[in-house]
Amino acid sequence: MIEVFGWAAAALGVGSSVPQFVRIVRERTSAGVSLRTWQISAASTAAWAFHGFLVEAPQMQVPNILLCAISLGIVGYILRERRKSMLLPLLAIVALAVALGGVELLFGAFVFGTVIVAPQLLAQLTQMREMLRSDDLRGVSLGWLALFLVVQAMWFVFGFVTVDWALIVCAGAMCVTASINLAIYLVRSRRQAVALAV
Numbered sequence: 001m002i003e004v005f006g007w008a009a010a011a012l013g014v015g016s017s018v019p020q021f022v023r024i025v026r027e028r029t030s031a032g033v034s035l036r037t038w039q040i041s042a043a044s045t046a047a048w049a050f051h052g053f054l055v056e057a058p059q060m061q062v063p064n065i066l067l068c069a070i071s072l073g074i075v076g077y078i079l080r081e082r083r084k085s086m087l088l089p090l091l092a093i094v095a096l097a098v099a100l101g102g103v104e105l106l107f108g109a110f111v112f113g114t115v116i117v118a119p120q121l122l123a124q125l126t127q128m129r130e131m132l133r134s135d136d137l138r139g140v141s142l143g144w145l146a147l148f149l150v151v152q153a154m155w156f157v158f159g160f161v162t163v164d165w166a167l168i169v170c171a172g173a174m175c176v177t178a179s180i181n182l183a184i185y186l187v188r189s190r191r192q193a194v195a196l197a198v
Contacts, residue, residue: 002161003059009154010063016151017041017070019143021077030078032137034130035089038078040123042071042093044116047100051112051166054104104166113166117173124177131184137192145185149178 024030045067052060075093079086096119104112131137152174159167 002158005154006057006059006158006162009151009158010059012147012154013151014063014066014070016144016147017067017074019141019147021070021074023141023144024074024077024081024139027138029136029139030081031139032131032134033074033078033139034123034126035075035078035082035084036126037123037130038071038074039089039093040096040119040126042068042075043096043100044120044123045071046093046097047104047112047116050097050101051104051109055109055164057164110165110169113164113169116166117170120170121173121177124174124181128177128181128184131181131188137185137189140185140189142185142189145178145182149175149182152178 020033024033045064049061049064049068052058052064072090072093075089076086079089100112100116100119103115107115131140152171155167156171156175158164159171
């Protein structure tokens with residue numbers, strides 16, 4: 001039963017980034033969207049796919065590879081729209097993914113979970129900062145923020161039941177920051193809607 005739950009979390013996880021990609025393409029703007037968030041997402045999902053291969057959890061393998069591809073698409077869109085070079089941001093993604101994978105190989109799953117939470121928290125905090133500073137949140141997808149929270153909660157449960165310390169540590173912390181980001185978006189977008197209506 002828990003394997004089915006893991007596949008459900010994986011499927012929902014893959015779908016969770018699609019609303020953000022669709023949003024920036026449809027709105028033709030990445031306003032309010034943090035480039036750093038999506039760079040870290042690309043690197044961390046590559047590292048989670050690697051973790052999935054190491055612990056022989058297929059529900060962490062292919063879905064995280066797909067998430068990495070979607071994140072790279074979002075990074076590419078943001079860089080192109082903001083007229084920035086692609087080389088250094090993409091090299092940073094590769095460097096972080098390799099470093100995170102190396103941590104797991106050298107120190108194991110618990111340390112990997114403890115270490116990978118740092119860049120993922122940074123990703124959430126950079127998105128939080130972007131939403132707090134930006135006057136325009138049209139590029140931010142409510143669907144992505146909400147689905148991200150649900151997926152992290154599901155991975156936390158999966159990690160708890162399967163005793164995967166990397167998931168317990170990381171997904172637990174992500175649930176907290178994702179909840180805060182969702183609340184910030186809801187409050188700020190409501191205020192913007194009221195301001196526009198006046």
